[in-house]
Amino acid sequence: MSELLIREDAASISTLTLNNPGALNALSDDMLAALKSTFLDLMEDDTVKAVVLKGAGKAFCAGHDLKEMQAGRQSEDGGSAYFGDLFSRCGEVMQMIPHLPMPVIAQVHGIATAAGCQLVASCDMAVAAEGTRFGVNGVNIGLFCSTPMVALSRNVPRKQAFELLTTGEFVDASRARELGLVNRVVAPDALNTETRDLAETVAAKLSSAVRIGKRAFYEQIQMPLDAAYEYTGQVMATNMMDTNTAEGIQAFIEKRKPDWS
């Protein structure tokens, strides 16, 4: 595993730390590759019940690595092929998050901008420290961040997403919560424990049910209303056939804790 991304597993929770603090955890080629490789591992991992994604140092993530991008112009075509490939790889990594079988929680502090803000929007939930600044400031240097608009326009009301993308201005954590970009805002010294609490709460649920539910959540969003009801009805019927779900319901009726295998 690359040291650019540190994975630490404990008690069914996997914590991933973006680890290039000198560049505010900018998403370099190697950082994207490390994320992809770790996500591929998690796709097949039955033991992990929740993932926490955070940044080392003073920021969550300041977007794509601008220095590496600029160096990418050195090829014969001026970087055209490299840039096409880079943004495609970035989109691929972001899309893997909703496809991971377990919930992914962004633990955000300092700065989350551009592709860093996209990363937050791509996660299933987010907890932010007071004082965190969120934005998509690429437009300030002439780069309209188009790929982040995919997750942003699906998480934040349309006009507010458009404002973030076109003004390049930062919003604070409480505004990010109002916009729906984060779930909870906590004091900086409580960030670790509050995020951990949320991860543990999710990890304590019946894992097979949460996995079915996460998949259904993202599938149904893309469907027309009638198809979504039909599909989620089938998903619930499948969920009901799980012996652990049968045990959970029986435990409720008998006023005891479920004994899940």
Ligand SMILES: C/C=C/C(=O)SCCNC(=O)CCNC(=O)[C@H](O)C(C)(C)COP(=O)(O)OP(=O)(O)OC[C@H]1O[C@@H](n2cnc3c(N)ncnc32)[C@H](O)[C@@H]1OP(=O)(O)O
């Ligand atoms: C589709 C998506 C596209 C993209 O994501 S394109 C990338 C868009 N991202 C940006 O435009 C953000 C660029 N960074 C900034 O604007 C500022 O940073 C911040 C506002 C985020 C923070 O400012 P401050 O707290 O003053 O920190 P600092 O001194 O600017 O940065 C500390 C070190 O981190 C490096 N760094 C920051 N962001 C990036 C980046 N995105 N790519 C590469 N390096 C970055 C700096 O250069 C510097 O480094 P050194 O200490 O050696 O001078």
